[in-house]
Amino acid sequence: MSTIEASPAAQRSGEFQQPVVNDFSIQVATVNGSGSQTANSVLMRAIFQMGVPVSGKNMFPSNIQGLPTWFTIRASKHGYIGRKKEIDFLVAMNPETAREDVMKLESGAAVVYDEPLKLDALRSDLHFYPVPFDKLVGPVCPEAKLRKLVRNMIYDGVVANLLSIEMEEIHQALIKQFGKRKAKAADLNWGAAKAGYDFAEKNLAKTDPFRVERMNATAGKIIIDGNSAAALGCVFGGVTVVTWYPITPSSSLVESMMGYLKRFRIDRETGKATYAVVQAEDELSAIGMVLGAAWAGARSVTSTAGPGISLMSEFIGLAYYAEIPAVIFDVQRVGPSTGLPTRTAQGDIISTALLSHGDTRHPLFFPCSPEECFSMAVDAFDFAEHFQTPVFVMTDLDLGMNNWMADRFEYPFKPIKRGKVLTAVDLERLGGFARYKDVDGDGIGYRTLPGTNHPQAAYFTRGSGHNEKAQYTEREDDYVNNLDRVARKFETMRSFVPKPQVENNSKARIGFVCFGTSHHSVGESRDQLKNEYGVETSYFRLKAYPFTQELTDFIHRHERVYVIEQNRDAQILGLMRLELTAQDIAKLRSVRYYGGLPLDARTVTDDIVRQEGL
Amino acid sequence: MSTTPAPPPKRVNRIGLEVLSYKGAKTTLCAGCGHNAISERVIEAFYELGVQPWSVAKFSGIGCSSKSPAYFLGLAHGFNGVHGRMPSIATGAMLANRTMLGIGVTGDGDTASIGLGQYMHLLRRNLPFIYIIENNGVYGLTKGQFSATADLGSKLKTGTANDLPPFDCCSLALQCGATFVARSFSGDKRQLQALLKTAIVHKGLAVIDVISPCTTFNDHEGSTKSYAYMKEHDEMLHELDFVPFFEDISVEIPEGEIKSIELHDGSTLRIKKLGHDYDPTDKFTALKALDEAERKGEVLTGVLYIDTGKPTFMDVLNMEDAPLATLPESRIRPPKEALHEAMEELS
Numbered sequence: 009m010s011t012i013e014a015s016p017a018a019q020r021s022g023e024f025q026q027p028v029v030n031d032f033s034i035q036v037a038t039v040n041g042s043g044s045q046t047a048n049s050v051l052m053r054a055i056f057q058m059g060v061p062v063s064g065k066n067m068f069p070s071n072i073q074g075l076p077t078w079f080t081i082r083a084s085k086h087g088y089i090g091r092k093k094e095i096d097f098l099v100a101m102n103p104e105t106a107r108e109d110v111m112k113l114e115s116g117a118a119v120v121y122d123e124p125l126k127l128d129a130l131r132s133d134l135h136f137y138p139v140p141f142d143k144l145v146g147p148v149c150p151e152a153k154l155r156k157l158v159r160n161m162i163y164d165g166v167v168a169n170l171l172s173i174e175m176e177e178i179h180q181a182l183i184k185q186f187g188k189r190k191a192k193a194a195d196l197n198w199g200a201a202k203a204g205y206d207f208a209e210k211n212l213a214k215t216d217p218f219r220v221e222r223m224n225a226t227a228g229k230i231i232i233d234g235n236s237a238a239a240l241g242c243v244f245g246g247v248t249v250v251t252w253y254p255i256t257p258s259s260s261l262v263e264s265m266m267g268y269l270k271r272f273r274i275d276r277e278t279g280k281a282t283y284a285v286v287q288a289e290d291e292l293s294a295i296g297m298v299l300g301a302a303w304a305g306a307r308s309v310t311s312t313a314g315p316g317i318s319l320m321s322e323f324i325g326l327a328y329y330a331e332i333p334a335v336i337f338d339v340q341r342v343g344p345s346t347g348l349p350t351r352t353a354q355g356d357i358i359s360t361a362l363l364s365h366g367d368t369r370h371p372l373f374f375p376c377s378p379e380e381c382f383s384m385a386v387d388a389f390d391f392a393e394h395f396q397t398p399v400f401v402m403t404d405l406d407l408g409m410n411n412w413m414a415d416r417f418e419y420p421f422k423p424i425k426r427g428k429v430l431t432a433v434d435l436e437r438l439g440g441f442a443r444y445k446d447v448d449g450d451g452i453g454y455r456t457l458p459g460t461n462h463p464q465a466a467y468f469t470r471g472s473g474h475n476e477k478a479q480y481t482e483r484e485d486d487y488v489n490n491l492d493r494v495a496r497k498f499e500t501m502r503s504f505v506p507k508p509q510v511e512n513n514s515k516a517r518i519g520f521v522c523f524g525t526s527h528h529s530v531g532e533s534r535d536q537l538k539n540e541y542g543v544e545t546s547y548f549r550l551k552a553y554p555f556t557q558e559l560t561d562f563i564h565r566h567e568r569v570y571v572i573e574q575n576r577d578a579q580i581l582g583l584m585r586l587e588l589t590a591q592d593i594a595k596l597r598s599v600r601y602y603g604g605l606p607l608d609a610r611t612v613t614d615d616i617v618r619q620e621g622l
Numbered sequence: 623m624s625t626t627p628a629p630p631p632k633r634v635n636r637i638g639l640e641v642l643s644y645k646g647a648k649t650t651l652c653a654g655c656g657h658n659a660i661s662e663r664v665i666e667a668f669y670e671l672g673v674q675p676w677s678v679a680k681f682s683g684i685g686c687s688s689k690s691p692a693y694f695l696g697l698a699h700g701f702n703g704v705h706g707r708m709p710s711i712a713t714g715a716m717l718a719n720r721t722m723l724g725i726g727v728t729g730d731g732d733t734a735s736i737g738l739g740q741y742m743h744l745l746r747r748n749l750p751f752i753y754i755i756e757n758n759g760v761y762g763l764t765k766g767q768f769s770a771t772a773d774l775g776s777k778l779k780t781g782t783a784n785d786l787p788p789f790d791c792c793s794l795a796l797q798c799g800a801t802f803v804a805r806s807f808s809g810d811k812r813q814l815q816a817l818l819k820t821a822i823v824h825k826g827l828a829v830i831d832v833i834s835p836c837t838t839f840n841d842h843e844g845s846t847k848s849y850a851y852m853k854e855h856d857e858m859l860h861e862l863d864f865v866p867f868f869e870d871i872s873v874e875i876p877e878g879e880i881k882s883i884e885l886h887d888g889s890t891l892r893i894k895k896l897g898h899d900y901d902p903t904d905k906f907t908a909l910k911a912l913d914e915a916e917r918k919g920e921v922l923t924g925v926l927y928i929d930t931g932k933p934t935f936m937d938v939l940n941m942e943d944a945p946l947a948t949l950p951e952s953r954i955r956p957p958k959e960a961l962h963e964a965m966e967e968l969s
Contacts, residue, residue: 230968240964246954248946249717268964272956280942282953284717288710289743296703296710296740297717303701304679305947306718307954322704416965419958424951457947458679458699459719463643465676468692470702480692 025217030060030085032096032218034167037109039102041073043157046185046197047164048079049411053181054164054173055083056231056413059223063089064411065606070256070349076105083220086535089413090528091406091606097171097218099163100127101141110134118216120166135216137208139166144207148199161197165204170212171220175205230378230414234407235311237378238337239265240417241385242309243272246424247335249301249308250285251294253316256349257405258339261311291316295323295334302333303469305429305457307389311337314356315346317363317400324398325364326471328494331444331453333392333427335385337401339408342604351604352405354524357579360400361553367491369498371505372553373401376527378414380551381407384506386420391504393427395452395497404574406525406606428454432462443467443478444490451497498554505552512546512565518620519546519566521559523580525606526572532609533616540613541622553583563592570616572599574607636672636868644669646696651686654841656808656834657756661693663811664725664754667818668695671866678723679715683708683737686763686836687729687756706737709744709753713935716749719945720936723822725752731761734770734789741791745798745827747935752821753800753829755791756808758836759847766839777844791831792926793912796905801826803908803927807852808834813923816862816891820925823866825886826934833921846919857915859900859924863892883928893925902928 034051038044045066052064063082069075082092094114100106100121110119110130118135121127128136141159149158168178178201186194238261242250250269252262266285273282288294294310301308312320317338327334340356342348361372371391373384384401392399430441435456441464444453453476456465467478475486522530527549537543548562548569563569571581578598585593599615601607616622634640644665649658668675675697682688684705691700703711708726716724733741733755744753759772768776771791772784795803802824806814814832821828833852835841841848846855867888883891883903893902901907902925915922942949 228969230965232968240961244955244961246951248949248954249714251714272960273954275942275953278942279940281940282942282946282949284939284941284946286713286717286939289739292707293710293713293740293743296707297714299703300681300701300711300714300716301718301947302714303711304715304718304722305945306714308714308718323707326704416969417961419961420955424955456699457719458715459677459722459945459947461676463676463697466697466699468700468702470700471704472702 027219028096028217029219029221030083030223033080033082033092033094034097034099035095035109036079036081036099036163037102037105038077038079038160039104040069040071040075040077042160044077044079044101044160047160048081050161050178050181050185051164051167051173052081052411053184053231054168054177055081055220056226056229057177057180058174058220059226060085060220061087061089061225062413065091065406066410067605068350076102085223085225087225088528088532088609090532091608093608093610097167097216099167100125101160101163118170118218120163120170137166137170137212139163139204139207144203145200148203149196154196158196158200161200162204165201165206166208166212168201169205169208170214170216171218173220175202226413228416230416231411232378232414233260233409233411234375234378234381234403235261235339235409236264237381237414237417238311238385238401238403238408239268241382242335243268244382244420245307245386245389247307247309247389248283249298249306250283251288251297251308251310253288253291253294253312255291255313255316257341257409258311258313258316258337260409261337261339291319292323295320295336298334298336299323299327299332302392304459307335307393309335309337311339313339313341314343317356317360321364324370325366325368327398328364328368328370329366330469330471331396331455331494332398332469333396334398335388335392335401336398337403340402340404342602348604350405352525352574352606353602353604354402354404354526354574355576355579355602356402357573357575358577358582360402361583370397371395371399371501373399373506374523374551375401375403375407376524376549377407378412379417382417383420387506390425394425394504395501396427396455397497402524404525428452430454430456430465432460432465435460435462435464440464442476444474444493445476446493446496450500451493451495452500502554502556505554505556508551508556508558509549510547510558510562512562513544516544516546517567518543519548519562519569520572521548521550521562521569522572523550526574529607529609529612530572533612536609536613537616541617543620543622550580555584555587559584560588560592563588563595566595568597569595570597570599570619572612574601576600576602635669637674639669639672639675641665641669643675643697644695646691646693649693651689652838654837655686656758656832656836657687657690658693659808659811660754660756660814660832660834661690663814663818664694667815667822671819671822673723673822677721678725681708681712681715681724681726683728683732685729685731685761687727688732690727690756706732706735707740708732709737709740712751713744713747713749716751717941718947720750720941720943721945724750725754727754727756730755730757730759730769730771730791733791738770738789742794742798745795745800745829748799748801748826748932749935750825751827753827755829755831756834757791757831757847758834758840759845760836760840762836762839773846776846777842779839779842781844790912790916792829793909795829796908796927799827800829800927801929801932802828802925804829804925805831805833805921805923807856807921807923808832809849809852810856810923813858813862816864817925819864819866819889820885820891820928823885823887823889824928825930826932852921855919855921857920857922858896859898859911859922859926860896861894862924863894865890865892884930886930891925891928902926
């Protein structure tokens with residue numbers, strides 16, 4: 009066995025290094041399909057169980073097997089869970105990318121690598137730890153075909169040893185990961201992790217400064233991906249009809265929902281489902297079913313990504329004009345076209361807000377966290393039924409597919425609201441109704457559900473011109489009156505959409521506006537600007553479109569307002585331009601990132617520094 | 623004392639409704655359009671079976687045919703959606719409320735071109751639903767282009783001949799899983815009425831492809847979807863007699879010549895042979911007969927196939943019997959404990 013000399017970097021920097029505790033990022037570079045997901049989740053969970061705030065980002069290719077993939081785990085005592093651009097600790101398992109991965113590191117970073125790759129020759133300013141993975145895996149995994157998968161668990165043990173992650177937490181995380189049913193698999197992996205730990209203990213001399221220390225900052229928290237959170241939100245929001253067509257990164261939303269529905273929504277007495285889930289033949293059909301179901305009174309939902317949204321365009325125009333509720337999750341990925349299917353973006357904002365031909369406008373919700381994926385899913389059903397219109401919940405790949413540390417979700421105690429629906433009793437009392445009449449002055453008409461047991465319940469729904477009584481018309485006044493009423497409905501929404509998160513800082517001359525997952529990195533960037541440049545900022549996080557009065561108030565309070573978003577064309581700023589005054593628009597600046605990775609704080613800070621001339 | 627003559631008693635059906643309750647708005651289709659005759663048959667069939675109009679939901683896509691639902695069952699909810707996508711809307715609605723009776727009217731553009739995919743997937747799911755194709759081989763609303771059901775060599779008014787073979791919507795229905803497949807002619811009142819009644823009581827997807835001539839754009843010589851062509855080439859497989867469960871079967875026709883098919887609600891479809899030795903419960907026979915008829919230039923009409931035993935989409939989904947749409951909150955929002963359980967697992 010070879011022992012490792014202290015790396016030249018450590019020698020150069022002297023014997024004493026200030027330890028870096030709970031504030032660094034680990035990147036694991038593997039080959040797609042090699043089963044590294046388990047090892048990475050276990051590592052992340054073990055740190056979480058030690059009470060240290062943690063986040064995980066999977067950067068994977070659009071491929072089943074063979075292409076490179078990277079998983080980044082960030083431990084942050086400050087609670088920063090956005091992506092960190094700089095990698096501090098690399099686990100280089102992929103021969104294809106190892107060289108480039110090492111060359112990209114900042115000086116002083118650490119590298120655990122597969123010994124035959126001989127990466128230590130590449131640079132002299134890093135801490136290298138060679139590990140003979142193939143030699144170690146044999147004894148712990150007699151079955152040759154499983155070795156490829158188990159091999160990864162060895163680095164968990166090595167990393168645990170080097171970073172002082174408690175092995176008992178690795179063990180607990182493994183048990184959690186595999187569950188009781190797969191105890192055998194858990195044992196096999198535990199053996200591999202121990203082998204890695206023992207090897208490191210005997211053979212690797214720690215020279216890097218990174219370390220995990222127990223904290224108490226994750227008590228009561230959960231780890232969940234946004235898609236599962238949204239799925240739970242739908243289940244507890246009372247969804248009854250679910251349709252979908254598989255598409256990355258939204259597929260796991262409905263897959264997760266099916267699991268929860270099976271557990272929580274099969275009637276105990278009858279054994280029957282209080283829901284229907286249909287895998288449709290395409291997104292056209294998926295949205296068509298949602299609209300048919302919602303028209304007939306179901307709480308219906310579909311989940312998709314940009315290409316699916318494009319396909320749904322025609323139907324969304326129908327839903328807008330015929331006034332049919334729908335909840336649509338857009339787990340955004342990089343476009344245009346097929347784009348980068350496994351990378352994240354906020355690139356569907358304008359196209360979704362104005363989806364379909366003619367004058368159309370749709371409400372959008374912007375969750376930034378699993379908690380909001382859950383609560384906004386619940387709210388979206390009520391909102392859609394109240395306004396009788398499609399509602400889009402705009403998440404993204406980063407939120408949807410990555411694991412996030414989150415607070416436990418709050419049970420929705422507010423009763424479900426079904427909107428303005430007339431029953432047979434109402435019809436008997438009223439002696440009839442006019443479907444598209446603005447009775448209450450809020451633009452929202454009363455509807456009846458098909459199947460209502462009353463001869464006056466029926467009306468005819470159509471995407472062609474219709475009057476108050478839902479009769480076919482091509483009259484100019486009917487058309488204009490109807491379209492104006494639908495616009496009035498949109499105005500009413502402004503006081504019903506989720507309120508923004510506003511932090512006005514009296515010392516700040518500039519303000520930041522962002523939405524969705526940008527929240528995490530923008531928060532960190534504000535701290536960077538304050539700590540490194542002494543610049544104070546105010547903060548405004550949009551939770552929905554249409555915009556509310558709070559946005560204008562925020563702009564008025566500041567000299568300049570930076571609108572930060574993850575697309576090329578400043579799409580949310582574009583929507584603001586459509587309705588703000590020229591004076592307000594003149595105060596807006598744009599910060600954009602559209603490289604496909606989750607936004608990181610340094611990118612925001614650097615751009616602000618440049619634009620502000622700091 | 624003057625005596626006013628008592629008004630003649632109003633004719634009502636078994637649930638006490640007049641035929642007027644089954645009518646719709648005045649048609650805006652062309653005079654002589656086959657579609658109007660089909661609407662009349664729909665009105666009669668629902669009236670005579672005593673179906674409550676407001677327990678029915680009507681669906682259509684875009685095109686002349688899709689206007690039809692406005693012209694029957696005015697007391698039923700209707701949904702005129704987008705071109706070719708009626709099947710998905712109908713599927714969603716039927717899932718939301720499985721107690722409704724759903725009927726969709728489409729044309730050959732809707733079904734065989736833009737909506738071919740949705741049609742085939744609807745068939746595959748065996749949704750309990752009546753799917754009527756008003757098939758005239760031509761686009762009417764856009765003024766006379768060929769559709770994908772136009773026969774090879776059939777001519778437009780301009781003399782242009784169709785140079786591509788047609789889709790046979792019934793063959794597709796058979797191959798893709800519909801459990802009641804029939805073809806008829808809008809001019810055959812008796813047959814169409816029996817088929818519609820069978821479709822109404824059938825539990826599963828019922829397809830009726832009705833050749834329905836377009837008097838304005840496709841009723842000339844050289845067209846294979848004209849009245850004249852149909853009168854000459856309509857090859858009836860059998861004579862049909864629908865006996866609803868609430869009527870006794872009369873025994874006019876001697877046993878032996880009649881095949882009786884028991885339907886889901888206890889009604890009976892009586893099929894009398896007409897020269898053809900045809901078994902409508904055998905899918906292979908049906909496909910073969912359609913293929914042979916196409917080669918001979920005949921239009922086979924009647925019940926092509928019926929299967930009363932296959933599970934419907936609702937059975938496959940193990941769905942609740944009550945409408946999902948109106949389940950109370952207590953049944954669609956799991957209790958607090960359920961969320962707690964989910965959170966515990968994730969902690």
